[in-house]
Amino acid sequence: MLGIHGMSASGNCYKVRLLLEQLGQPYAWHEVDVLGGATRAPAFLSMNPCGQVPVLEYAPGQYLPESGAILCYLAAGTPFWPDERLARAATLRWMFFEQYSHEPYVAVARYICHFLPAGHPRRAELPRLHERGNEALRVMERHLAGNDWFAADRYTIADIALFAYTQAAADGGFDLGGYPAVSRWLGRVRAQPRWITMPSR
Amino acid sequence: MLGIHGMSASGNCYKVRLLLEQLGQPYAWHEVDVLGGATRAPAFLSMNPCGQVPVLEYAPGQYLPESGAILCYLAAGTPFWPDERLARAATLRWMFFEQYSHEPYVAVARYICHFLPAGHPRRAELPRLHERGNEALRVMERHLAGNDWFAADRYTIADIALFAYTQAAADGGFDLGGYPAVSRWLGRVRAQPRWITMPSR
Numbered sequence: 589m590l591g592i593h594g595m596s597a598s599g600n601c602y603k604v605r606l607l608l609e610q611l612g613q614p615y616a617w618h619e620v621d622v623l624g625g626a627t628r629a630p631a632f633l634s635m636n637p638c639g640q641v642p643v644l645e646y647a648p649g650q651y652l653p654e655s656g657a658i659l660c661y662l663a664a665g666t667p668f669w670p671d672e673r674l675a676r677a678a679t680l681r682w683m684f685f686e687q688y689s690h691e692p693y694v695a696v697a698r699y700i701c702h703f704l705p706a707g708h709p710r711r712a713e714l715p716r717l718h719e720r721g722n723e724a725l726r727v728m729e730r731h732l733a734g735n736d737w738f739a740a741d742r743y744t745i746a747d748i749a750l751f752a753y754t755q756a757a758a759d760g761g762f763d764l765g766g767y768p769a770v771s772r773w774l775g776r777v778r779a780q781p782r783w784i785t786m787p788s789r
Numbered sequence: 790m791l792g793i794h795g796m797s798a799s800g801n802c803y804k805v806r807l808l809l810e811q812l813g814q815p816y817a818w819h820e821v822d823v824l825g826g827a828t829r830a831p832a833f834l835s836m837n838p839c840g841q842v843p844v845l846e847y848a849p850g851q852y853l854p855e856s857g858a859i860l861c862y863l864a865a866g867t868p869f870w871p872d873e874r875l876a877r878a879a880t881l882r883w884m885f886f887e888q889y890s891h892e893p894y895v896a897v898a899r900y901i902c903h904f905l906p907a908g909h910p911r912r913a914e915l916p917r918l919h920e921r922g923n924e925a926l927r928v929m930e931r932h933l934a935g936n937d938w939f940a941a942d943r944y945t946i947a948d949i950a951l952f953a954y955t956q957a958a959a960d961g962g963f964d965l966g967g968y969p970a971v972s973r974w975l976g977r978v979r980a981q982p983r984w985i986t987m988p989s990r
Contacts, residue, residue: 619968652878654885661878661964677853677862679879684855687889727838741927 590615590755591645593635595622599695599752601642607662607748610782618645623703641693656683657747660776666744675740682738682746686753693721695753702788718761725767728754732769736776743780752786753775759788767784791816792846794824794836800953801856802843802898803987805948808863819846824904835936855872857884860946876941883939883947886928887954891928894922896954898961903989911962919962926968929955933970944981952978953987 590608592615608615620626620641627639635643636653644652644661649653652658660680664670670676685767697717700710714737726749731738738746757764764771791809793816798856809816821827821842828840837854840853845853853859861881864870866907871877898918929951932939937941939947956975958965965972979986 637931640885646875652875652882654889655880656885657878657882660881661874664874664877672863673862674847674853676865677858680861681853681858681937684885684888685839686859687885688893692889694892730838754861 593618594642596787603752663745670740678739679744679746683749686749690724693717702759729767732773793821795843797988804953805843863947871941879940880947884950886951892923894918903960927965932969933974
């Protein structure tokens with residue numbers, strides 16, 4: 589059986605769990621105490637030298653890190669990752685956008701506001717994180733004003749990748765009130781079969 | 790004919806040009822004056838609302854941004870992006886690693902040291918960029934100590950993605966002397982057929 593080494597309240601880990609649930613694919617979940625430092629322990633670093641969750645154990649003792657790569661691996665041959673060349677590239681385009689232009693701001697702001705103690709010095713990073721995170725949300729809003737989904741005119745792993753931290757953006761101090769098309773898209777994702785919630789903690 | 794809107798001295802753009810040369814695929818190069826602000830102009834933002842190069846014009850007036858997605862699009866059906874499910878995911882794993890854990894440090898340090906005036910206030914970012922960039926280089930070194938290539942036991946778009954800014958790391962103040970396996974791998978990439986240099990400016 590597939591194994592996932594992850595932290596339930598991590599958006600990157602939730603992406604993988606949501607896809608597995610929607611695929612109806614059995615898996616074993618191994619909770620990792622990220623906030624307690626478990627990803628810095630040698631046992632974890634031997635699975636992923638970057639010290640990040642999630643890690644997919646696709647065969648006993650065989651590991652694949654990087655949520656984007658895991659989503660592609662699991663969705664191969666399913667409608668969640670289109671086969672057609674351009675649709676496939678468009679899906680990846682939004683997944684790379686998420687990891688480069690969205691997650692480093694929207695997810696990190698959530699981490700600082702939601703998981704660190706009030707008054708933590710990293711709160712000084714928030715103005716820049718909000719500025720860059722709002723840039724990403726504006727790019728999403730513009731796309732979703734004319735499209736129901738991010739790629740291939742249907743629900744794909746690009747939507748899963750972008751949904752995770754966007755739906756939790758308020759935890760990082762973002763106001764989604766100014767992004768009506770994003771808000772409607774969040775509702776369309778939540779209405780997908782076998783959708784599950786992301787734990788807040 | 791395919792078009793590339795890019796900046797010659799950008800590593801993200803060089804990745805695309807290197808692959809096109811190695812594929813023997815004709816293309817038209819459209820130089821974008823990034824340092825002069827051209828990516829913030831409405832004409833450019835209509836191609837890529839993120840305001841980043843490169844952008845692939847795969848058909849007249851049809852655009853695909855994100856270097857990682859462009860590499861996958863161009864390499865589809867070629868040996869540069871394996872078809873086999875696990876090899877494909879392993880290739881993507883290193884491409885996501887590059888965009889999330891390598892480029893934001895190694896490329897940004899190069900930008901600050903190499904393109905901004907001496908004494909620019911952004912030099913204050915360098916200690917953190919060097920710390921995180923060296924973490925990425927250590928992950929690469931560990932992998933390359935036991936493997937000639939990043940994925941699929943052969944030269945793929947994962948190597949192209951990681952080569953671009955790694956070979957220019959010294960421009961950002963990194964010392965590759967402590968990474969012998971990385972240095973040997975750089976040599977193997979340079980020895981590939983139809984390899985081209987990346988312009989320094």
